[in-house]
Amino acid sequence: MANTTKIATHESKAVTLTFITVALTYLVLFLGLPLFAVFYQALSKGWGLYWAALQEPDAWSAIKLTFIAAAIAVPANLVFGIAAAWAIAKFEFKGKSLLITLIDLPFAVSPVVSGLVYVLLFGAQGWFGPWLQAHDIKLIFAVPGIVLATIFVTFPFIARELIPLMQSQGKEEEEAAVSLGASGWQTFRRVTLPNIKWGLLYGVILCNARAMGEFGAVSVVSGHIRGMTNTMPLHVEILYNEYNFVAAFAVASLLALLAVVTLMVKSLVEWQASGEILHHGA
Numbered sequence: 001m002a003n004t005t006k007i008a009t010h011e012s013k014a015v016t017l018t019f020i021t022v023a024l025t026y027l028v029l030f031l032g033l034p035l036f037a038v039f040y041q042a043l044s045k046g047w048g049l050y051w052a053a054l055q056e057p058d059a060w061s062a063i064k065l066t067f068i069a070a071a072i073a074v075p076a077n078l079v080f081g082i083a084a085a086w087a088i089a090k091f092e093f094k095g096k097s098l099l100i101t102l103i104d105l106p107f108a109v110s111p112v113v114s115g116l117v118y119v120l121l122f123g124a125q126g127w128f129g130p131w132l133q134a135h136d137i138k139l140i141f142a143v144p145g146i147v148l149a150t151i152f153v154t155f156p157f158i159a160r161e162l163i164p165l166m167q168s169q170g171k172e173e174e175e176a177a178v179s180l181g182a183s184g185w186q187t188f189r190r191v192t193l194p195n196i197k198w199g200l201l202y203g204v205i206l207c208n209a210r211a212m213g214e215f216g217a218v219s220v221v222s223g224h225i226r227g228m229t230n231t232m233p234l235h236v237e238i239l240y241n242e243y244n245f246v247a248a249f250a251v252a253s254l255l256a257l258l259a260v261v262t263l264m265v266k267s268l269v270e271w272q273a274s275g276e277i278l279h280h281g282a
Contacts, residue, residue: 035256038249038252038253038256039253039256041245041246042246042249042250042253044246049246049247049250050246050253053246053251054250054251054254057227059247061226061227062230062231062232062234062235062251063232063251065143065229065231066231066232068147069143069146069147069150069212069218070150070208070212072150073147073150073207073211074154074207074208074211076151076155077151077154077155077157077159078200080158080159081157081161081200081203082158084099084103084159084163085162085163085165085166085196087099088100088163088166088167089162089163089166089167090166090174103155103163104160105156106152106153106154106156107156110216111149111153111214111215111216111217112216112217112220114152114153114216114217115149115217115218115219115220115221118139118140118145118149118152118217118221119140122139122140123140124140126140139221140221140223141221141222141225141229142229143229145222146218146221146222146231148221149214149218149220149221150214150218152217153210153216153217154211157203157206158203158204158206158207159203160203161200161202161203161206162196162199162203165195165196165199166192166196169195169196173191173192173195174191174192177191198269198272199273202266202273205262205265205269206266208262209258209259212258213233213259214231214233215233215234215237218233218234219234219237222234224238226238232255233255236248236251236252236255
């Protein structure tokens with residue numbers, strides 16, 4: 001019996017080591033090496049050209065537009081995500097399953113298709129195009145269209161983080177607060193929000209990361225106007241197609257750096273959340 005236990009334990013360690021090795025190999029090949037290649041290529045001609053590529057007017061415009069789109073899309077999706085999650089988790093109403101399905105729609109539809117839908121609706125030849133032109137409102141090939149496309153492709157992230165969390169918590173605490181005379185806002189601020197704060201922050205981080213890195217939908221509605229409607233991913237594509245590799249990889253390295261920072265913040269949030277759960281459990 002002792003020998004059998006020893007062999008089983010030995011085999012378990014071997015299997016564990018194999019899975020760890022496979023996982024680390026994939027991480028190195030598909031994450032580590034590409035990241036290293038991006039930064040290596042960006043700095044291959046020295047820091048001078050690297051900084052010059054980032055300070056170039058078109059690059060600076062792309063950087064600012066990326067942050068502007070994210071700064072508008074994330075708060076908009078924050079409001080929608082909280083409202084949708086609260087409605088789905090705390091109430092029963094007709095069309096609830098349809099709402100859940102619609103929330104998942106951007107996950108199922110190609111971003112390029114969603115961009116084409118906006119062109120069909122708001123483009124010069126679209127359904128509302130003549131009316132928009134008559135009122136001197138420009139959405140497609142302009143910043144508003146980029147913001148709308150970014151909101152569309154990112155709006156499931158916060159809601160999808162909050163819905164299962166709020167469903168697992170139930171409605172007892174909110175009902176108790178209401179029975180004690182708390183208003184809807186007081187109930188949300190003092191009961192609901194503290195219970196969902198880590199999931200909410202986690203969803204905001206993922207939403208922001210997707211907003212800054214979105215390419216497909218933004219590419220369709222932007223028109224690729226340099227210095228005006230290009231975000232960082234679009235600017236990278238243009239520079240690469242022009243064989244300006246140093247500048248392309250310089251901007252790409254900034255996107256990669258933002259992704260790494262996002263992952264670090266995400267890990268910190270997860271660590272804080274797990275620590276709080278263990279503290280309350282103790």
